[in-house]
Amino acid sequence: MTMQSVTLDKQRLLDWYRQIVLIRKFETKCDELYREKRITGVYLHLYSGHEAVGVGSVAALRQDDHVITAYRDHGIALARGMDPNRAMAEMMGKRTGVSGGKGGSMHLASRELNFWGGYAIVAGHLPLAAGIALKERYTDTDNVVLCLLGDGSSNNGYFHESLNMSAVWDLPVVWLIENNFVGMGTRIEDSSGQTELVKRAIAYGMKEGPRVDGQNVIEVYDAVSEAIDYARKHGPVLMEALTYRYKGHGVSDKQFDEREDLRHELEDWEANKDPINILGSILRAQDSDIEPELTRIAAEADAVVAEAVEYAENSPAPTYDDLINNIYVG
Amino acid sequence: MTMQSVTLDKQRLLDWYRQIVLIRKFETKCDELYREKRITGVYLHLYSGHEAVGVGSVAALRQDDHVITAYRDHGIALARGMDPNRAMAEMMGKRTGVSGGKGGSMHLASRELNFWGGYAIVAGHLPLAAGIALKERYTDTDNVVLCLLGDGSSNNGYFHESLNMSAVWDLPVVWLIENNFVGMGTRIEDSSGQTELVKRAIAYGMKEGPRVDGQNVIEVYDAVSEAIDYARKHGPVLMEALTYRYKGHGVSDKQFDEREDLRHELEDWEANKDPINILGSILRAQDSDIEPELTRIAAEADAVVAEAVEYAENSPAPTYDDLINNIYVG
């Protein structure tokens, strides 16, 4: 397949496995906390099902590269190395949260990690990605921006204007569409005249990247690595990772429970295309004695999540001072 | 080339010749009036150079089809049969103008002619075109909307969202880009990642129409007829007519006088690709005795323009009542 397949580097695969499992468990916990009203508010969008996309693509970045995404951001945050304690504190609206409890689950970010945040306005972060890339071109570095976005977002005016500008200015952005075939309840064929979204690269004379299997972290890593390499040297790339949303659009939304066909589709993805299973199988095929290590990883993830919940719950809420701070600088 | 070439229908060709000449003379007069401050205001965008696009494309419409365009609208208005007197009165801001003197040169329109107007916000009329087409689909007619737009406009978010929606809903729109290679002073290669604009159809899974020579009215007519036929039966088409802007963006703007290369380009188009010359040559080739008729047509156009100016100048200005009327219906 690819220029730098890492299938044989066991430590790396195990680390990805750890990340994917951690994200899954972290969010399963969030879901639970939401139902127990320990996480409150109206929005909480789980990444469950998408984990290999986030982990594989972020792994392809250097530390001085950048990543930015939409509101479905927990997985990207953790993959980029965000402290789960402070991520969980943000979900719970605590002062110790990465955004001081002011951003909430849709607005995780870490300036030090060059993770520029989750954004709640669909496609509103696309021009920001181009702008960050412009700074890198302007200052003549070879750093790259990875911008994740949904299939639904690609029908927004922001998409067109941002991708076109990135092409005209040769900006180093990898536009990575997480195509889960749906935006809220609208299927891609009901929202996009073109359903093979990478084809939209043609509209900008942009490098058309591949449509990659988003459930296989190795494939994602390899394809994104190649795209990043291209972006570093030449300019923007548009690519897709095909994936699936396991949960409702947000935790307060129903999944498709009324539609038989979609329920079967979901069951199929969970049973046959789950990123944990896929990577687990690869690891097991490489090393038949690996099971205890995988079990240990899962247990450690449980512990990390438990600690995060405890940290968050014991953290203080923001105060009036926080409410009126940071409206302006200075 | 085409399904219904009309090269042999002399009356029709003569009528197109008449229209093209009328538009040229009408606008040359407008330019003059502007310099004499008899037309005032900041905006007046001449169609000179583009005439064959407007005349050929509008000729392909039925009466119950629709046409809509941007601010460079005089040519479309006249091609669709607008009374030159009332068009000129609008330019002069008179009560007898088609828009009562409230719209000005950028906002000519005629509801009876199904000419839905000129619009001054770049690409702002694109969703309107789709909406008018939606009405036709909704009421199950086979009427079509012809939407003219500039190359520069195709980089706007409105373009993306409108074309995509027209594709998803199979709306009967012919999107016709008048590609004059420039928007104000920005060349297409500096504004569009993809400079072959019909390729943008791919982004919407839309029928990709041809790039046609916009200076040859017959070619325009034939290609647009074919596109309209397709739109009537199936759904939207994106096509281009390659043309050239003879005058500055607006009459108060300079042309490219500082750029040698562009001055030569302009001279080349005027000398070798002028729509009047091209159609004149065709007519002369068909009928070597036609010169007197062409001369008569030109003289008649002069008379029509002179009458329009007189009509407009003798028309009253709008009053306070006009100022406060039509803000709301009823």
Add this chain to the structure above:
Amino acid sequence: MAQKNLPMREAVRAALHEEMVRDDRVFVMGEEVGAWQGTHRVTRGFLEEFGARRVRDTPISEMAIAGVAVGAAMAGLRPVAEIMTINFAFLAFDAIINHAAKIHYMFNGQFTVPLVIRAASGWGDQATATHSHTPEPIFAHFPGLYVACPSTPADAKGMLKAAIRDENPVLFTESIGLYRKPGPVPEEDDYVLPIGVSDVKREGSDVTLVSYAQGVDWSLQAAKQLADEGIEAEVIDLRWLRPLDLEPVFESFKKTNRCVVVEESLPHFSFGSEIAAQIQEHMFDYMDAPIKRVSAMDVPLPYAREIELMALPNAQKVVDAVKEIV
């Protein structure tokens, strides 16, 4: 007149349903209005009942949702376009302000734009800064548009039916905070309220409370609390920010000589500003105290519940403001 107890979103649904049954030109379009049954369940069951011709799911394309609806309205349909929440109307700002509101005038009446844009408005559920706007006054700044902001289920029904039948473009906002709140709703089919008419929601002689949408709720709660302390507040619900009907406010002020304006939105260049400015201009001789304003705090709304609630107006803040001037 037969009545039914309905939450506001059901009242909106009833109005929409009746109008769709009545007039084939009426149709809905917007994100998730069909298969998903409406983000706020207002169009629940519509796709099944009216079919995909009249219940049109759209891409996430706010500029086109508003702009296509403008075109369809010009051409003779009566679109009810849903912008999922009013925050996203910022993406459709040009289509609404420079197209919907201007076209009738600009072409001297040749075209009409009988369009309704519905949008859920408000905050209060930790939706955070980009998803917590109540910018009705911003839209009402511009002539050519009507702006409707009902505070009760009955008003919502009567006003929406009026909006759909009217020839002008209407921005119809629905307070998220009121969606689930029930109230009596007239059942008859022709319950159509007049456009641009305010409503006295409570009579009183000591102070005039002027508000719209959720602010009316807080005002009524405050009035109750004030009544216990012997202060009788008159509560006026403007219902429409355009056309703005201030006559009942002026009438009320003549007897109370005191006023508190209550708004869900931000304080500056806003609703309260306009109402206060007009009262002092037209009722100067009746003023016994300055007009007070109760608004959201001048901050982007944060996520954490504790501080979000601090930023928001409520009945207690209205009571406090009244006490400053009576």
Add this chain to the structure above:
Amino acid sequence: MAQKNLPMREAVRAALHEEMVRDDRVFVMGEEVGAWQGTHRVTRGFLEEFGARRVRDTPISEMAIAGVAVGAAMAGLRPVAEIMTINFAFLAFDAIINHAAKIHYMFNGQFTVPLVIRAASGWGDQATATHSHTPEPIFAHFPGLYVACPSTPADAKGMLKAAIRDENPVLFTESIGLYRKPGPVPEEDDYVLPIGVSDVKREGSDVTLVSYAQGVDWSLQAAKQLADEGIEAEVIDLRWLRPLDLEPVFESFKKTNRCVVVEESLPHFSFGSEIAAQIQEHMFDYMDAPIKRVSAMDVPLPYAREIELMALPNAQKVVDAVKEIV
């Protein structure tokens, strides 16, 4: 201090030029800023002098112009993005309000957005309904943004330099009606005015005129005319609609007890509303007459010169309003 007589657009150009020379992070982007030399000639010669890296022509993509500039600012550059006219900022409304103005807060200060968005604002040259807005108050409604509206070439220079050096996003509007009007401009490089400080442009004891941008001009003309009739008007130029500095207005009002607010923009939910509301609230005991407002008429602007002029404010209308209250 050395001064030069310059029209406002040259003053803006000088400020921009000096800042670009001073700081390599400062760059301009927008439609026609480069090869075309700027629609209003503000960036004349810049492409030649600074090159295409720092003078960036853009496609006609307002959402991206504003949004890309936000990203570049977050990342450490200091973009000066030009929106050709403020009318087109409606297409960038989301990028300006929900992104530029919110990001610093939403992420609790992790990012800053040192961005300037310049836009020519105004009407009066038959630009018609969609191209004749002065919506500064609408933008100033939202916290997180600064809004600058200079009325003189000197202020334009000092305020733009301040805006570029500041860490916050600034919407910097330039009145088209003032672009060609000359005035003395300090030549030194460090002529940087403080942000959010109003300026008394004329002293007077009989009435306070409060305005910004072109309204200041009309106010000064009116003041001259009024002086001939023995009425001394104090003219206060707010210069910034955010942060809003009303202290000098209150101080003035204490001596004049009368005020007319003059605004280039539409009357409702607007600038005049806010100023009148604040004066009556904070200066109630000093009010000898209602605060008057002189605004554009509440109409979409038409094309024909005759009726366009009727719709617009001017010095005479200010004089008339003053005479109603003194």
